[in-house]
Amino acid sequence: MRDGPIFTASGSRLILIGLWLATCATLIAATWQFIVPLNFRDPDDALRLVQVRDLLAGQSWFDVTQYRILPPGGTPMHWSRLVDLPIALMLAALEPLLGTPLAERITLVTIPLILLLLLALLVYAIARRLALGRGTALLAVTLLLSALSILIQYAPLRIDHHGTQVLYGALAIWALIRTDRTDGRLGLIAGAATAAWLQVSAEGLPYAVAIGGLYGLRHMLVPGRWRDMRNYVTTLTGVSALFLFGTHDLADALVPWCDSLSPAYLLPLILVTGVLIGIHPLTGDATLIRRTLPLVLAGAAGAGSFLLVARDCLAGPFQSLDPIVYQLWYRAVREGLPIWDQKSDLQAIILVPALLGFAGSALALARARQPREREAWACLIVMQIVAFAVSLSVMRAMAFAHLLALPGNAVLVIALMQQAQRLRLPPLRVLLTASCVLATPIGASAIITALLNSGEPEAGNASGVPDRFHCTTYATLRGLDALPPALLFTPLDIGAHMLVYTRHSVMATGHHRNAIGMKEVLQAFTATPDAARQIVTDSGARYLVLCLGENEIERYRTLYPRSLSAALARGRAPAWLEPVPMRPGEPVKVYRIARPAA
Structure with a gap:
């Protein structure tokens, strides 16, 4: 797409803001x-708000334990205060002015949408650094x-960490593909962004390694690129620590967790x-071998130390779960499963946008004329x-x-449109130009979903809201x-909904560090009523x-x-189990747990 009069720098900014506002x-x-x-x-969004409320109520910044899950000791969470911070700051500013209910709603709508704006700006900046015109960059933002x-991670009320980690990842990629500076500043930015990514989610580990590998490859092949490599690893390590x-707090920070940034990963880093x-000053940069040797030794030292201190983490944080927790909880969380365990329509939705992106990126790399442009596309x-x-x-991770x-x-769509415009027959030209929408992620996904839809719609009512969402709201839990x-x-x-909407505590939520509570809950709900009684009464819970x-519940009933x-x-x-009547219109079922006679 050529840059016309409206695609000036200021005009493009206005268009981007307009697109974002329309999306909001x-x-x-x-x-x-x-x-x-x-x-x-x-449930993760609900529990995130509980964590922020506890922070504002006086819980220590350094203590991320959720004390209302399996009290009194509580459950240590693997979540990051970096995600809590903007939510807490906005709530603290608005609550005195608007009151808690309105302040929470405004905050929980605003924070994800602001993150989306920042992401849109980064996508535009990445496209421009790939030598794409402003029009094509705006098309990338439109896509x-x-x-x-992607949007599902930035919808109102979506305050969990997934949107934040994508944003940090985009910032790291922006710094990585910039090849116009060799003074090391971009390595600093990439290292800090990746460290924040790792603090928010350990899912950033393979990307951190890949970015480091690309900086290392640049240093090996192109003399004078040492500064970015050095600054990336030192900043990544220092900011991570x-x-x-x-x-x-110190005690928790020293635990070698596999599901979050911990000494298990920091020590090898x-x-x-x-x-x-230490070795680079001894070898220097004079030859390829001299530039390569420190990288090989550092990589070997890191891999060896990881195998020595954190070998168990190779299996992932969920392999140590009790079999009943692994089968009934982890295997039921679709977002955490691999593509071969997904339905056919979801498999296609995962694959097609990425494959279309590969085709467009390969085309752009083949067309690139300048070495820096080729390097940027190759890194991407x-x-x-x-x-x-x-x-x-x-x-x-899709x-x-x-x-x-x-x-x-964006490159692929523009290329297809240009090919369509070369056709001489106007009807065919118009038809093929319009059909280019099928090459966009949303167009391809819509067609695939229609053709391969493999699931039944979830039961709902006239409002279109699934029935299960009507059981866990403020209005329907007032009696409880x-x-x-x-x-x-x-x-x-x-469980998380009980915490956010009531003053009660719960035995467990769907968060794996509370393996004991999760196991007891699953055993009780899948056991016979007589066998479940011992588990439930021994838990100390007052109500079921x-x-x-x-x-x-439907899944357990069937199985x-x-x-x-x-x-x-x-x-x-x-x-x-003695029924406890709730108020009219409250579908939640509450039972008082009768204790055996002494």
């Missing part, structure tokens, strides 16, 4: 029925703002940095390959894979909240709470037809 209006309208009642669709796989010890910085393609591979193993595909998507604060025995999927028709879940679904509660 669309997202707010689409989620209004959830915003007004503060109805969280994802971003219509990519459902700063974030780890600056957001956790420190060793890599030490070896690299390598990162696309890494992101694509990760998205094949973990579905939720958001970043699709983000990196956007510049290539009116009961004296107590420990609740609930299914995993609604569930939503009939909720996906989790275990003689279980407590099946009995409760049929309305046949055992004698040791």
Whole structure:
């Protein structure tokens, strides 16, 4: 797309802001029925608000334990205060002026949309650094703002960490593909952004390694590129340590967790940095071998130390779960499963935008005339390959894979439109130009979903809101909240909602560090009523709470037809569960747990 009169620098900025505002209006309208009642669709968003509330209520910045999950000791969370911080700051500013209910709604709508604006600006900047014209860069932004796989992470009320980590990743990529500076400043930016990414989610590890590998390859092949390599690894290490010890108390920071940035990853990183910085002055940069030797030794030291201190992390953080937790919880979380465990329509949605992006990026690389332009596209393609591979193993990673595909998507669409415009027959030219929308991520995904749709729509009502969302809201849990604060025995999927909407505590939520509580909950709901009684009463919970028709209970009822879940679904509660009447219009089922006679 050629840059016309409207695609000046200022004009492009105005267009970008206009596109973002239109997207904001669309997202707010689409989620209004959830915003007004503060109805969280994802338990992680609900629990994130609980964490922020606790922080504002006086819990230590360095203590990320959730004390209302399996009290009194609570559950250590693997979440980052970097995600909590902007939410907490905005709430703290608005609450005195607007009151808590309105302040929370405004904050939970605004924060994701601001992150989306920052991401749009980064996509535009990345496209421009790839030597694309302003018109093509704006097309990439348009594709971003219509990519459902990415937008879902920035919808109102979506305050969990996924959108934040994609944003940090985009910043790191922007610094990586800039080849116009060799003074090391871009290495600093890439290192700091990647460190923040790792602090938010350990899912950034393969990207951190890939970015480091690309900086190392540049240093090997092009003399004079040492500064970026040095600054990337030193900043990555230093800022990672700063974030780890600056957001956790010392005892927790020293635990070698596999599911978050911890000494399990930091110690090898420190060793890599030490070896690299220590050996480079001895070898210098005179020859390829001299430039390569420090990289090889540093890589070997890092890999060896990781195998020595964190070998167990190679299996991933979920392999140590109890079998019942792994099968009934982890295997039921679709976003964490590989592509071969997904339905055919989801498989296509994961694959097609990324593959279209590969085609466009390869075309752009072939057309690139300047060495810097070719280097930038080559680096992006390598990162696309890494992101694509990760998205094949973990579905939720497709958001970043699709983000990196956007510049290539834009190039491909423009190339197809230009080919269509060369046709002489006007009707055919118009038809093929219009059909170019099928080469966009949203166009291709829509066609594929229509052709391969493999699932039934979730049961809902006239409002279009699934039935299960009507059981866990402020309005439908007032009766439960009116009961004296107590420990609740609930299914995993609604545990976080109990925390955000009531004053009660819960045995477990769908968060893996509370492996003991999760195991007890799953054992109880899948055991026979008689066997479940011992588990439930021994837990110390005062009430058992569930939503009939909720996906989790329906799954247990189907898999275990003689279980407590099946009995409760049929309305046949055992004698040791005494029904507690709720208010009219409150579908949640609450039972008082009767203790055995002493």
